[in-house]
Amino acid sequence: MSGLDLPYSEPVRLHQIGGGLKRTLSPDAAARARIAKALDLASLDAFEAELDLRTTAAGWSLSGRLRASAVQTCGITLEPLPVEIDAPFSVSLAEPVDEDSDEIIISMEDESPDVVEEGQIDLGQYAVEQLALRLDPFPRKPGAEFVQPAEPGEISPFAVLKQLRPSGEG
Numbered sequence: 001m002s003g004l005d006l007p008y009s010e011p012v013r014l015h016q017i018g019g020g021l022k023r024t025l026s027p028d029a030a031a032r033a034r035i036a037k038a039l040d041l042a043s044l045d046a047f048e049a050e051l052d053l054r055t056t057a058a059g060w061s062l063s064g065r066l067r068a069s070a071v072q073t074c075g076i077t078l079e080p081l082p083v084e085i086d087a088p089f090s091v092s093l094a095e096p097v098d099e100d101s102d103e104i105i106i107s108m109e110d111e112s113p114d115v116v117e118e119g120q121i122d123l124g125q126y127a128v129e130q131l132a133l134r135l136d137p138f139p140r141k142p143g144a145e146f147v148q149p150a151e152p153g154e155i156s157p158f159a160v161l162k163q164l165r166p167s168g169e170g
Helices: 029-038 123-134 157-164
Strands: 011-013 020-025 043-056 059-073 080-094 120-122
Touching: 011 123, 020 123, 029 043, 029 123, 043 123, 059 123, 080 123, 120 123
Parallel strands: none
Antiparallel strands: 011 120, 020 043, 043 059, 059 080
């Protein structure tokens, strides 16, 4: 995925990281509108990510804190649902595995590291991804319940034909 396809992109080349890198990302109103559209939000009024990127023995570690004020839409009532997010996160990153190598790496960890592609890490993409992970995929206003419509009685082509037959025939 190129930076042009992303709603918000802040790439960092691997050689720029050195021993570590700290950044605070605060997308402008136009970028927040693109992010809101991509994440199906009614609005994204505030969005800030404090990021700390460090080199590790296995690659890199990206950690930080995400703060956002957004509005989702209730899936039942279609009313606006304000959402406040203030959460820490951490992601492990690693170089791609050489496919020509005979070495097989098996990890017993729950999560394998993200693979760094094209020699860069897109901090903006990770910030948007962390926001998406913290949004309710099925937003529902408290107390709103889906009521299943009543099933129609007899659904049969013969029942329809029976209604069309003039009375007195038999």
